[in-house]
Amino acid sequence: TEDRQGLIYVATDRDVNRLNPATGEVKILKLSDEMPPREFRTAMRDARGTLWFGTTEGLVKYEPFADEASKPPEILLTKIEIEGKAQKVSAIGTGEINLPTLAPEQNQVRIDFVSLAALDDEDVRYQYKFDSQTDWSPPSKERFVNFAGLSFGDYKIEFRAVAGDNLVSEQPAVVTFKILPPLYLRSWFLALVALIFAATIYGFYRYRLNNLLGIERTRTRIATDLHDDIGANLSKISILSEVVKMQFAGGSEENNRLLDSIADASRQSVASMSDIVWAINPERDSVLDMIHRMRQFAEETLSEKAIRLIFNASEEAAELKLSMDTRRELFLIFKESVNNAVKYADCSRVEVDFRVMGGEIFLEITDDGRGFDASGESRGNGLANMKRRAEKLSGKFEIVSEIGKGTTVKVRISQI
Structure with missing residues (x-):
């Protein structure tokens, strides 16, 4: 049937829908919640404009009035509980609540709310969202929400009502609070x-x-x-x-x-x-001091036997510091090698090559003397002592010699 405003009423089995042909808006009328369940069978308008609906339980009378422009539903906060303890809230509800700072263990919060539009039999649903979110929660008819296990941080939660005609609250209700982090954070x-x-x-x-x-x-x-x-x-x-x-x-x-x-x-x-x-x-910890000491000893020792000295040393790492053990053990290896060349090699030339590269020390002492069979067993303690000193520095010791072709002592120290 149609009322005098041109609005069309369509009765179904359970309710009556009102259609506004101008806007296409459909609204479900809740004529009375006190009547028992019934099924709508017929509808008519009398001469005075009153609408009558015939149901299985009798007649339902409805007086249509000129609709005012629909207003967005208002929403109010009515109750808040923290860990089951009610907080102080106005008896008539409020649109904003700022809770005191909460302890880390106070991380369970229940919030109740209501829309005044529900008093006019509107089909009202509710949504909420956190300030950090852009999307609202799915609409729900529940008039409370319970947040459990909240982590520490600052919270701002907004609530709004959604009426049956999809109008939403202009001003959301807001709850703000802060949960302190644990002591260790x-x-x-x-x-x-x-x-x-x-x-x-x-x-x-x-x-x-x-x-x-x-x-x-x-x-x-x-x-x-x-x-x-x-x-x-x-x-x-x-x-x-x-x-x-x-x-x-x-x-x-x-x-x-x-x-x-x-x-x-x-x-x-x-x-x-x-x-x-x-x-x-x-005061003598540098590589440069080591080079000078070696050169001085070799010159003094070899000059007595008129043996020519060729001393090659790179001074790129001259200021690099050497430990006391490294300097002592390496210098004693050098002395033993030079003394052996003077005493046993019968040589005319000794060449020393001393280099520091990539955190490693390389030392070679070569003579052009008579040489000896390096594979044979040594009768003295000199070679064994030199090897032991190199191993004490986590280094490597090698001696290369051949009868008639001179001798080369090679030392490599990795830990300066």
Whole structure:
């Protein structure tokens, strides 16, 4: 049937739909919720414009009125619970609630709401969304929502009502609150942990630095004492033995031999003491100092036998620092090799190649002497000592020699 406004009413088995031909809008009329279930059978309009609907339970009367423009449904917040405890909310509802800051364990929040449009028998549904989201939740007739297991952070949750004609609330209801992070995730706690960690690292650094400085001071003191005291006394013994020998020039051959032995032993001790002082002196830790020391020893030793020295050394890593053990063991290997060339090789030329590349030390000492069978068993301890010193530095030691073709000693140290 049709009313005087031109709106068409269509009765179905369960309800009555009103169609506005001008807009195409269809609205379901809830004529009365108090009547028992019934089925609509017929519809008519009387002379006064009243609409009558015949149902299985009798007649239903409906007085159509001129519709005012539909208004968006308003929504109000009516109740909030945190961990099951009700919070203070206005008895007539409110459109915005700012909750106090919540503890980490207060992460279960229930929010109740209602639309005033529901009082006019509108088919109202509800939606919500978080501030971080762009899409609203699917429409639901439930008038509450329960959020459980919320993580820490700032929250802003909006709610709106959707009426039967798809009008939505102009002003959503808003609930805002903040859940604190656990203690171990709070900024001040993390800053404190970082500060403690930095202080620990700095303390360890200072402790390590003080130890190194203490060791360096000790090494300097020992080197000074050895040089000034023991070295001076050994030199004095050598000189005195020469003086005694001169004063007793007519003495027995045995006494002269003993004096010569004392002088030689003193000179050798002075030389060994000089090596020790050089090795432990922290001011002589560089590669450049190692090169100078090697060159000086080789020149002094080989010049006595008129052996030509060719010394090749790259100074690209001249300022690189070497550990005390590396300097001492490598220099002793070098001394032993040069001394062997002087004593046993019967050579006329010795070539030294010293290089530092990629954090590794390469040392080669080659002579053009008589050579020997390197595969045979060595009777002395010199070669075994050199190999042991190289292995002590986690290095490699190799000796290449052939009778009549000279000898080459190769050392490679990986850990400087």
